[in-house]
Amino acid sequence: MGCTMWGYETLEEAVQSQWDSHIKVVNQDEEKKIVYYLDQNQHVVGVYEYKNEKYFYNNEQSKGMRFSSEKGLPFYIAYDHFEGSGDIVYGAISSDNHVVDNFVIQYKNGETQKINAKNNTFITVLPEHVNKERFMSEVKEVYGYDKQGNVIETWYD
Incomplete structure (x- = not known):
């Protein structure tokens, strides 16, 4: 719980925190804060936050x-x-x-x-x-x- 409160150093770490399986970030729109990543054979797009030089991600708005x-x-x-x-x-x-x-x-x-x-x-x-x-x-x-x-x-x- 503490990690999500304090954020992550990389976007990949923030997204990975929501998954048990290994994910791979393949694209991101830094202006709109959209991340595109792969979870095995599923393509997923979601919204992330970047504040205080840390990344935050949850799956609330994810589309797989x-x-x-x-x-x-x-x-x-x-x-x-x-x-x-x-x-x-x-x-x-x-x-x-x-x-x-x-x-x-x-x-x-x-x-x-x-x-x-x-x-x-x-x-x-x-x-x-x-x-x-x-x-x-x-x-x-x-x-x-x-x-x-x-x-x-x-x-x-």
Whole structure:
């Protein structure tokens, strides 16, 4: 109990304190305080705190998912509102053989977001002109690109 009250030196330690199984932090948005981590074959996104040079984490707002694909590489995109962080879009391409450099989300309203990838994942803020209640129907296509600009995989509605 004392550790959670005083915080942790690293974000990974703070998140690990909530799990019995080994986790691995793969991405974080320092401004919005969102962490993306792996718990075995589950992808999890949650909110952390950083204060007084210490990290704090609990699973209250965590969103976990497993995903697969019938054809091509497993690829998902999701949206959630996180209290204190806002409207967040996140996703991943699962591959042991490909490294994603960036993701591009094309919305049906014509807006486009380009997000730098980290460990084949992304975290970004929902654009202002995209309807959050109908998020999945607002997304036209999402592309994952490698460093050479080649499409690794495409997600589409």
